[in-house]
Amino acid sequence: MKDLVRQNLLIHVDILDLLNKQIKQEAQSSAAYLAMASWCDHNGLVYSAEFFYEQSTEEREHMMKIFHFINDNGGTTYSPEVSNINHDFASLEEIFETALDQEIAITKSIHNIIYECRNKRDLTTENFLQWYVKEQMEEEQTMRRALELFDLINTENVGLRFLDERIKEIREEANPE
Amino acid sequence: MNTIYTSKYFAASQCDNSRRFYIDFGHKTVKFSLCQLLAFRHRLKSIDIEQHLNGENTHGLEVVSLCNREHLFVFNTLEILDLLSLVDGAFAMMEINSVIA
Numbered sequence: 001m002k003d004l005v006r007q008n009l010l011i012h013v014d015i016l017d018l019l020n021k022q023i024k025q026e027a028q029s030s031a032a033y034l035a036m037a038s039w040c041d042h043n044g045l046v047y048s049a050e051f052f053y054e055q056s057t058e059e060r061e062h063m064m065k066i067f068h069f070i071n072d073n074g075g076t077t078y079s080p081e082v083s084n085i086n087h088d089f090a091s092l093e094e095i096f097e098t099a100l101d102q103e104i105a106i107t108k109s110i111h112n113i114i115y116e117c118r119n120k121r122d123l124t125t126e127n128f129l130q131w132y133v134k135e136q137m138e139e140e141q142t143m144r145r146a147l148e149l150f151d152l153i154n155t156e157n158v159g160l161r162f163l164d165e166r167i168k169e170i171r172e173e174a175n176p177e
Numbered sequence: 178m179n180t181i182y183t184s185k186y187f188a189a190s191q192c193d194n195s196r197r198f199y200i201d202f203g204h205k206t207v208k209f210s211l212c213q214l215l216a217f218r219h220r221l222k223s224i225d226i227e228q229h230l231n232g233e234n235t236h237g238l239e240v241v242s243l244c245n246r247e248h249l250f251v252f253n254t255l256e257i258l259d260l261l262s263l264v265d266g267a268f269a270m271m272e273i274n275s276v277i278a
């Protein structure tokens with residue numbers, strides 16, 4: 001009997017399910033950052049708003065990268081449904097803490113898929129996901145750097161504006177290129 | 178034609194020459210490419226079977242279209258559960274086949 005699955009599909013079927021879940025998670029993350037950007041915009045925090053708009057775009061790019069990886073290798077992808085986006089935040093600090101938690105959850109999810117790749121001997125997908133391991137390290141660093149600013153700067157009154165201006169620097173500091 | 182897996186009501190097989198899969202639904206046999214089979218598997222796995230059991234899905238039926246709407250099926254709760262075991266069983270058997278091949 002021919003191995004028709006393998007002839008058509010490079011990715012292990014169980015890993016395919018996990019990758020489709022990851023697509024959904026990246027889409028959810030993109031939408032969550034868009035809500036954060038909107039909150040910042042409304043509250044006059046222009047640099048933070050810009051940061052989260054860009055963050056939202058990046059998450060969509062992460063999603064598309066997986067999307068193409070699956071389709072290029074014979075799998076099927078499903079355009080994700082995104083729901084339950086939180087738009088209520090008490091402070092900018094809360095937003096960055098939420099962002100860090102979200103990134104940590106994604107890091108764990110990526111690591112989990114890699115463990116499964118090893119179980120299923122899907123080395124191609126593991127290799128593909130290594131890019132995400134590094135990316136997640138950088139994402140976490142960026143969010144931690146933002147949170148550190150709240151420890152250093154008193155955000156009452158004009159301090160919050162001062163902090164907002166520093167936000168444009170955190171990405172470059174975290175990812176020197 | 179090689180039989181891959183047989184569940185209570187249905188049977189999955191593959192044809193090496195045409196490189197296609199076949200599911201025998203009893204009254205009708207449908208041909209699938211792998212992509213179509215994966216889409217069918219996804220459709221089955223997205224069914225909220227809880228709704229069948231807690232009475233939210235009052236009629237206990239699912240309408241499933243196959244292969245880009247070439248076919249339309251209505252399945253009851255038992256058939257859905259059986260189809261889930263069919264696809265899981267079929268992919269498991271194919272994995273075993275691929276390991277020993």
Ligand SMILES: [Fe+2]
Binds near residue numbers: 026029059062106
């Ligand atoms: Fe991401």
Ligand SMILES: [Fe+2]
Binds near residue numbers: 029059103106139
């Ligand atoms: Fe991210």
